[in-house]
Amino acid sequence: MSDGSNTKNRVRRHFWLRLSTYILGIFLFYAPFALFTRTIKFFTNNSTVSDVHNLCFRMPINWIFDPSQWSRFVSSPFYMGFFVIIGIAFLFGPLFCGWLCSAGAITEYLSRLVPDRFKIDLSGKVNPMPIRYGFLAGYLLTPFLGGSIGCAFCNFGIFQRFISALTGDWQQIAYWSTTMIITTMIWFFIFGLFMKGGRGWCSFGCPVGTLQSLFYAIGSKFGFTHKLKYDGSKCSGCGACIKACSMWSIKKGDQGKGIRLNPHTCNTCLDCTAVCPRGALSYGTGAAETGKLLQLDNISVSDTGK
Incomplete structure (x- = not known):
């Protein structure tokens, strides 16, 4: 078998492996399945709703800098997941982003169906690193300015509505705020389907991914990671x-x-x-x-x- 055939087979296997883990991510974190949160609820006797909001990774970023909110990490076992993904990012890289975040994957995979001539190609023209760290800095400052954008610009929550609609709960997608509509247009279409790579939102506007990349960059300096x-x-x-x-x-x-x-x-x-x-x-x-x-x-x- 030629090297070309070996590469094609390797790419094919890798594609299906990643796709399967993203599908697993839907079953683990999103209602009506939410197997991960349901498992935690079973062992902790917790009565909260089982959906992706239980594992919110955005709000804990703000709470770290607000001592009045630190009790949340102790009172709810779900928010400890934030520290888990950060620890994994330090030791193994942002595996949640690259293998389990279905909200990020959906635009990446669907963008492959859009012809390249219709896509915005910023690769090699714009360095996403200063922009994404700038967005993270702004996100961290919002609580000190009397607000928060954790929910308003959350593609996890929007993707939850998509999954809910596809599984029969159409009311979840019937009532959208203006902010949610704008976020959907930016995340799913402009920075998603019509952006080269399909991961524009991940590259520029996801504080969770940015924080994981920061810890990955630090961890990559060590030989044991x-x-x-x-x-x-x-x-x-x-x-x-x-x-x-x-x-x-x-x-x-x-x-x-x-x-x-x-x-x-x-x-x-x-x-x-x-x-x-x-x-x-x-x-x-x-x-x-x-x-x-x-x-x-x-x-x-x-x-x-x-």
Whole structure:
């Protein structure tokens, strides 16, 4: 079997694996299933409603900076999930974003059905890192300014309404506020279906994903954590990984040689490892970058330096 066939088979297997974990995410976190929250309720004898709002990851970001709200983390076992995903992000990367967040995945996968000529392509033109950290900073400041945007701009809650409608509860989608309609248009259409990669909302406006990426970037400095790894000695400079990255986290290296990885925007979906024909990208412990220059026909095509 040729290397091309091996790569295609690997990409196909990876695609179905990721899709299956996103479907699992629907059954775990969203009503009417919400198996994860129902399990917690069973063991804690909790009587709250079983839907995605029980596992809100946005509001705890604000509560961390408000001592008057710290009791919430103790009173409800559901909010402890926030610290769980942050810990996982530090040790393994933002796996929730890249493998379980169905609200992020739905736009990524549906955008693949939209022809490229109709998509907004900001990759290589706009660096999402300062924008997403700026949005996170603004999100953290809102409680001190007398408000909060945790619910108003929550694609998790909107996606819950979609799931509720698809499972027979049409009342959940019948009454929408103006803010929710605007958020849906931005998240699902402008930054979703018609944005290259389909993850514009994740790249620019999700404080949960941004915080996970921050802890992933910190954790990737340590050898014992899992991270996306690049071996320049195997890189052919084909650019397949750049094209496959929905978060625009990979770009050409200095002087067009090799690639550069940005952990501050990566969601560890690992699509890049699946499409790489030479195995230059992998996932595991150790140093994030290794290898020397690879010479093909006496021409340097990869660089792990700078």
